[in-house]
Amino acid sequence: MDLSSLIACHECDLLQKRVALPRRGVGRCSRCSAVLYRDSPSGIERALACTLGSLILFLIANAYPIVGLEVQGNRVIASLYDTLHTLWLDGREDVALLVGVTTMVAPAIQIGLLLYLLFPLHFNQLADGAIPVLRFLQFVKTWSMMEVFMLGILVSLVKLEHIAHLQVGIALWAFGALIPLLILAVSAFNPDEIWARVRVRGAA
């Protein structure tokens, strides 16, 4: 029997046959309706374009100030790095690490690894070590929380609005555009594109 035509639901373990999907169709589990596989036409190209865009926005979001504050001539400008730096200097290294990993390190790794996988795929090749990279990417994705950070920025802006004059920085706009773009990149990238190119051990 050809096992590659079978798929077991990752949430309820129901064994099902893979069927050919219509364009942009989604294959769902017939018991718990979890998404099992997708058809994403020209997914690699779309994912690559969105990831490159995300990279540029990510650099802007990190290089420029998010917000500036002015009270009675005192002026403070904060970029993402300044935020981490201040927390660190205050002796809150733990909070600085948590914020740094989830808003800077994890998204950077996520964008970098996506590009590492997508560039060779664009030329119909498989990157070296694609399998461990993909596995790590699935792990990193969970800890990349820029969308929550964005909401955090907005909440703090409203909190400070009463007491100070605020200036919104370029990085805030970059974050705002980066979040949906990276979500588009992730949803366009179909890992099955990688698995289809890996030869199964013992198979003819």
Added chain:
Amino acid sequence: MRGIEVTAGELGFYSCHTCNLVSKVSRDHHEAHCARCGSHLHHRKPDSISRAWAYLIASYILYIPANVMPIMHTSSLFGAQSDTIMSGIIYLWVSGSWHLALIVFIASILVPSAKLLAITFLLISVQRRSVWDPMQRTKIYRIVELVGRWSMLDIYVVAILVALVQLQSLATIKAGYGAVAFGAVVVLTMIAAMEFEPKLIWDPKRNRHEQTAV
């Protein structure tokens, strides 16, 4: 295939959790690897229940300092002030931004406590091999996975306020121990949810079927 509900586990098939390839592995085989991607194959995530409990209990313990200890210290010309999560929400409420108070309340109080209770409920139901509405419980699991990250909101708010409000003599804000405990609760409950094996929700169902069929 529809109508005859059979799981991969029942037929002795292992589904790779990385690449979804279904492979046939003999039961007594301990060190099975996926033929395509080389990942460890196992019937169910190993020790998922005890691992999830461990992270969950740690979260419960840290949940207390997270709510009791101040997450933020403000010192200004008008004196010093310490804020816990709840007092921050109350401040927002009385200062007129009720919509913001609501967002922070949902993200910092409602979501973490509901998440702790939901994981507890799922773990107990799975341990007791409950057959109660597996679809409903799967939905609970999906919601827990989806909303857990949003509890980080308060940590980010504190981080940004700390960075911005550094006005020497006028006012400064520092993060408190409560923020560390709260961050730990969010991370630990996320790991607990990851360790939880949703397939266990469906396993008793098929055993019940087998019993009635015999």
